[in-house]
Amino acid sequence: MDESFDGLKALKKKMIEEKKNLYEENSKKRLGKIIETKLKTSFIGALSHFEENFGFLWGHGEGEEPTDEQVFMKEVWERTRTAVLNNGNNQIRACKSEIEQYNIHWNRYQMKLPVRPLNKESKEEKDGKSS
Numbered sequence: 001m002d003e004s005f006d007g008l009k010a011l012k013k014k015m016i017e018e019k020k021n022l023y024e025e026n027s028k029k030r031l032g033k034i035i036e037t038k039l040k041t042s043f044i045g046a047l048s049h050f051e052e053n054f055g056f057l058w059g060h061g062e063g064e065e066p067t068d069e070q071v072f073m074k075e076v077w078e079r080t081r082t083a084v085l086n087n088g089n090n091q092i093r094a095c096k097s098e099i100e101q102y103n104i105h106w107n108r109y110q111m112k113l114p115v116r117p118l119n120k121e122s123k124e125e126k127d128g129k130s131s
Contacts, residue, residue: 023106024104027104028099028104030106032096035095036096039091039095040088042088043087046084047084058073058074058077059074
């Protein structure tokens, strides 16, 4: 009887450990996705602002045939844009690689509810006393 109980205790302990490891792995993946999204938003948003404010240099949004100068500026912009995207993607990979070096435990969302003391009337009603 003791052997089967000890076996069940060991099995439960193993299951708890596996669940903890899975939770930590999922926490790590979640953090990686969040960081990736935030970094992409940063560098893609920056590129978008550059296109909005400097796009006139290469005819961005214009329906006319681009001039030779605009064609040249478009080529410069495309090289710059590619370099920024490549650098951003390299940084995302570096962040994910760095995250792999850590144990991550997500604390989830937590909310503390305030507890107020009962007022005098509520206390008297509870005790069965009425005025």
